[in-house]
Amino acid sequence: MSAELIESRPAPSAPRPWSFPSFERRDIAGGRVIACHLPGKPLAVVSLVLTSGATSEPAGKEGVALLLARALSEGTSSRDAYGFAVAGEGLGASWRADADWDSFRCGFEVPAHQLLAATELLAEAIREPALDDPTLDRVRDERLDELALDLSQPGPRASMAFAGAVFTADSRYSRLDGGDVQTVAGLTPDDIRAFHHDRIGPAVATLVLVGDLDGTDVDAVGRVMFDGWHNDVSPAAPVNVATNGGPRRVVLVDRPGSVQSMVYAGHDAPNRKTPDFVPMTTMSLALGGMFNSRLNLKLREEKGYTYGAFGGFDCRRDGGIFVARAAVQTAVTGAAVTELMNELEALHEGGLTAEELDRARSYRAGIFPINFAGPGAVASGLGDVVVHGHPDDHFDRLRAEIQATTLDQVNETTVTRLRPDEAVIVVVGDAAAVRDDFTGLPLEVVSDED
């Protein structure tokens, strides 16, 4: 028996309006607090956001911010690492601490009624961490083990080689935000303590509270965090973003026995404040940020070369990168790179169609309520507002700007922001099997161990 199905696609009903959750800013005990009340959510987030990320690390100390993030939960003036862990877990709180390019964030996801108690622990960790030698040595060694594992995987290995190929060696962006084996191995307990002393203080910090705040005394939480915390910290200087430049070339990282080649192709890109940020990043959605993007349709759905192909911009405070990437079967490496570069060239020269822009725009504007569905995502968004100095109505403005983006604006960015002729193409794969695929281009082969 055959099914009776409705033939035509249903029309959507009228959308219910949505806006980014409202929040308030308070100055409490000399510190900045952002409080966002989301009713009906049993879990809340408390996060201290500092503008002291990897770009504020001293030269030669790359990776120290992440080590400090790891070390904060390893003991305080009044608790050892185990004591700190069970104190948080007894509240049902899970600790998160991380450093990225432009920020340092730490805090808890915690049942809402325990926000004050969790903030007491957070304040203890950030203001009075023990940072003793044996613990810091262990934290560094654990990080080295983690780096060894990362670099044995094709994606992180390609990411590292790409950064080093695009930016000059004296740019912070030539290494990954978490540093690399050479820099991390050289970090001492004194380096980690110095970063804490020089870069962590209330002047560069904002406390973000998100969740059902009925029953939480926000002022009391703010006082616990900031009262009596004095440490003068000045903002970090901008990063040198110098690139190696030059025409299209290939860096082949030899990983013998690989059954796939990991391909990363791209170049440097503007920073987060670039005036064409919205048209540029909407354009890149149509190129490689959605399932039905040009890259994925070509390399996956038409050719079957890969499980997925992607491309997009990573815009940081001082600069950025554009990367198109895919893990492709070894035997089709050359063909896949050709197809990928053809897509970049075609978009660079011909721009998007009106239909493609329409799809990218409606996806990107439509996804806001889903992307900000819970306290964790909202806290993360508010952290971005803090780090980049966005206005309070940033996300609603951003959404309106996306909806208003025109084809002319977008196609200006395909010309200026995609530069396939200057692309660095990193391939992590079996050099013996794929090196002949790149005979027409300048080729540098590097050992997996480098």
Add this chain to the structure above:
Amino acid sequence: MPTLPHYPFSLHTLDNGLRVVVSEEHLAPVVAVNIWYDVGSRHETPGRTGFAHLFEHLMFQGSRNVGRTDHFGMISEAGGTLNGTTWCDRTNYYETVPSNHLETALWLEADRMGGLLDALDQDNLDNQRDVVKNEKRQTRDNQPYGRWLELFHELGYPAGHPYQHSTIGSMEDLDAASLEDARNFYSTWYAPDNAVLSIVGDVETDAALAAVRKYFEGIPAKGSFPDPPPSTVPSHIGEEIRQVVPDRVPVPRVFVGYRIPPFGTTEFDAVEVLATILGGGRGSRLYKSLVLDHPLLQPPDGNVLSPWPFVGGAALLIADLPAREGVDPAELEAAYHELAQVGEVPEAEMERARALITSEWLHHLATVDGRADMFSQFTTLFDEPALVNDMLPRLLAVTAKDVQDIATQVIRPDNRVVLVFEPESQAAAA
């Protein structure tokens, strides 16, 4: 303890057997649509491993009224997210969309539930076979330690058992899959009376049900389905199974797996608490001893021990133990086995575990899509959607004695699979 949330829901069955769970929440203008089909890799026939998953890919290749890339396209343009996953016991498909696009998601799901064969062809199959083979390469074959998962299937169950192979299957079987296999698989398993549809979020229950009827009512019931292959298996492995795998890896990594009672039993609940006592969080016994006091273990990202929630015969509990650089895996393994002897569990440890389990559970249920998947899961596997609200109280009722009892029953040398990955150069030198 926080006040535990109670999520309201209603369960309805259409004339064609489709079970529908609707749960309203109006905090945001968003709705999650989630379908579980009661078919997974355990239903595959010999020589066709990986087929349920390959078939999942074909479900995104268009259907009677939906063009080849339109399923992804229409949901994306609506501002939604979507995907599908395959597991041993089921296949699921889901969309989260702005709530005014509910009917788009329902229409798309109905069209492929009832009309997939109108669009299925050899080109789609060949293309997605290549994609899936690249998925296997990317997620397993080209990754350090990438074989561990399929090895646990192979070693944890006897030959021919439905859990003895992993969902991704083998390259040979993927190559052998034919268009006829795909048509038969669809005709055998994909029907409203073998599915559960959950709708969670910004909807009115009556209107949502009316829309479900509109799109799904015309799909006929199939009536009966083959029994899955028998999954009965002894509750203990009966010996220690050990395999050393030389691999291109930076450091040794030891995995220890145990056969445990299946998901859904109160014994499985006790295993979840046991896993938290031993290896959940930084205050757990394994973390304290093996990361902090005598560093042998790399700090885990999540929990050291994970139960695999199989429902047929027996499930597995697996400990993942990556060694620190320079540590002898034998020393790590010996230290682990000693710590895994649980003994007394003081109430303070139980309280820590309960607090953690509560937060983890609230985290899973916090989003409409997470909750929709849970409603589909509990309805498909146990015909009991109320477990979305009742499972956490069940876990919190597990006692210290329950934990000790299950540990005594499960953590035994004659009930374990030990898998040791060693760096190739080191293995050669040894």
